[in-house]
Amino acid sequence: MQDNENELSILETIAKTAQKLGADDCDAICVKSISLSICQRMGSMEKIERSESSDIGIRVFVGKKQAIVSSSDVTKSALQQVAERAVAMAKAAPEDSYCGLASKNQLSKKPADIDSFDPVEPDTNTLIKWTREAEEAALSVKGVTNSEGAEADWGKGEVSVYATNGFAETYKGSHYSLSASVLAGSGTEMERDYEYSGTVYGTDLMNAEDLGKIAGNRAVRRLEPKKINTSQVPVIFDSRVSRSLISHLAGAINGAAIARNTSFLLNKMNEQLFQDSVSIVDEPHRARGLRSVPFDSEGLSNKKINIVEDGVLKSWLLDLRSSRQLKLHSTGHASRGVSSLPSPSPTNLYLAPGKKSVTDLIDPIKEGFFVNELIGSGVNGLTGDYSRGASGFWIENGEILFPVSEVTIAGNLLDMYKNLSPASDLDFRYGIDAPTCRVDGMTVAGK
Secondary structure (H helix, E strand, O other): OOOOOOHHHHHHHHHHHHHHOOOOEEEEEEEEEEEEEEEEEOOEEEEEEEEEEEEEEEEEEEOOEEEEEEEOOOOHHHHHHHHHHHHHHHHHOOOOOOOOOOOHHHEOOOOOOOOOOOOOOOOHHHHHHHHHHHHHHHHOOOOEEEEEEEEEEEEEEEEEEEEOOOOEEEEEEEEEEEEEEEEEOOHHHOEEEEEEEEEOOHHHOOOHHHHHHHHHHHHHHOOOOEOOOOEEEEEEEOHHHHHHHHHHHHHHOEHHHHHOOOOOOOOOOOOEOOOOOOOEEEOOOOOOOOOOOOOOOOOEOOOOEEEEEOOEEOOOEOOHHHHHHHOOOOOOOEEOOOOOOOEEOOOOEEEOOOOEOHHHHHOOOOEEEEEEEEEOOOEOOOOOEEEEEEEEEEEEOOEEEEEEEEEEEEEEHHHHHHOEEEEOOOOOOOOEEOOOEEEEEEEEEOO
């Protein structure tokens, strides 16, 4: 920004300009971000990138018509043109009876403290050190023969939202991540694997050497995979892939999908989807949560919600538009960028841990499949039919015996949810998280 004006005052200026040009209401968002990314492969730097951006977006309403325009140019003349274009577009847009700002009594009054910003900014040498230590540790594992690289990323951002209904707030966020991916074996018998750590604060990031060793050991463990016969067996979803089961649920309970009648969970509200010991929670104010936000992008208050409680589906994810379509109240899940309209999205969504350890889930299995990587996307959001490529390890008599690759696991999400049992190893690493899970009765298609 320029002339020492803060973001909220600039957003207020462009909003008032739009009103003078004929807008009835409007809201505006500014997103400022800085990021640094380092990548090393086989001891040599492959990438050192730094980017800085500052973008604004304005949404204007003319009656029941709306339009959105974004820009990275925040000079006075550019903002005038943005306001003019937005109003002109809104006047030409089709009517949408469900659009509009929140009423004043819906607005967040006191945004929560989410501890989402680490004020410490790492220098380039720190990130280089992390990538070097991670890759060297991975390559030191016996059997590791090549590397796809180690990457360290840091970023911080600031989001400001202003609306003519009286809302005006700003919050900051930061993120760190570190990953390493290596290969074991040689020729056509090579296998790869990885490890990843993502946090809000740099001090919470996994130790680089530990991360690298985990990646290396995982790659070696996958050598000499075998083929298996097609069978119907229990499937264990490792914690790094079980989160995808919760992501499918999030898509199915998205208010927009429910309003369009395009979800396999359309008529399942207040029904038993899971075992009664299962709970799924969305927690927007979780301290140091990777997707924590103090309010939603429409300025509404948000709070911790039990999406699934005692196995029963209790809530959709709703923004203002979808809640109006469904004649419900918004759940405070609106999310948007500078060039997109608000839409429902989860925050820190997670499957609560169970009481059994991973070993306890595996011990009773006579024959089963432990999945630690999923390939492709074969999920039908309308029917819940599920089919994905997978690799992992074969289980017999409660023991993990040998690696398996080139198989497909299949079922229907409704059946999978009914037969899902979570372990106790929940770790918050991605923003949508789940512990290791056992799902009984899936089809594993092999040779």
